[in-house]
Amino acid sequence: MAFGTQDETDDVMNEINMTPLVDVMLVLLIIFIITVPVMKHAVNIDLPRASNVPQDPKPETVRLSVDAQGTYYWNEGRIEEKDLVPKLKAESAKNPQPELHIRGDKEVRYEKVATAMAAAQQAGLRKIGFITEPKVN
Numbered sequence: 001m002a003f004g005t006q007d008e009t010d011d012v013m014n015e016i017n018m019t020p021l022v023d024v025m026l027v028l029l030i031i032f033i034i035t036v037p038v039m040k041h042a043v044n045i046d047l048p049r050a051s052n053v054p055q056d057p058k059p060e061t062v063r064l065s066v067d068a069q070g071t072y073y074w075n076e077g078r079i080e081e082k083d084l085v086p087k088l089k090a091e092s093a094k095n096p097q098p099e100l101h102i103r104g105d106k107e108v109r110y111e112k113v114a115t116a117m118a119a120a121q122q123a124g125l126r127k128i129g130f131i132t133e134p135k136v137n
Contacts, residue, residue, distance in 0.1 A: 057096075059094075059096040059097060059098045059099060059127075060098045060099075061098060061099045061100075061101055062074070062075060062091055062098050062099070062100050062101065063075050063076070063101050063103060063131075064084075064100060064101070064102050064103070064116055064120075065102075065103040065104075065105075066102070066103070066104045066105060066108050066112045066113055066116060067105050067108065068105040068107040068108050069108075070108055070109065070112040072084055072112075072116065074087060081115070084115075084116065084119050085119045085122060085123060088100070088119055088120050088122075088123035088125060089123040089124070091123070091125065092123045092124040092125045097125065097126060097127065098125075098127075099127040099128075099129060100120050100125050100127065100128045100129070101129050101130070101131050102116055102117065102120075102128065102129070102130050102131065103130075103131040104116075104130070
């Protein structure tokens with residue numbers, strides 16, 4: 001072994017060794033794959049709670065009809081005008097409060113329908129609707 005001799009091949013390497021570069025890149029890739037999900041920031045949301053309690057039943061509907069002669073009908077059963085307010089008060093006390101649908105004949109005086117509406121308001125009913133028939137051409 002002689003020092004300084006050129007017998008051995010001391011040629012300059014013309015190619016880059018890619019193996020260490022690939023190893024470093026794979027290690028960096030694994031590090032990023034592991035740390036990216038950890039770095040995500042989650043938004044705090046107050047999610048609704050589910051329950052298996054049955055929902056409130058839909059309130060019943062009371063149909064109050066007024067025929068052409070001014071006679072009142074409570075769900076197709078005849079009722080006297082003096083009994084109208086007590087029946088409406090009894091219905092308004094229910095929970096949930098029923099809806100009142102008023103059907104008035106087109107030949108009846110408006111006074112009879114207005115009396116029924118005033119009685120419903122006096123009794124404390126909050127949901128009042130009118131039933132009409134569509135106009136046929």
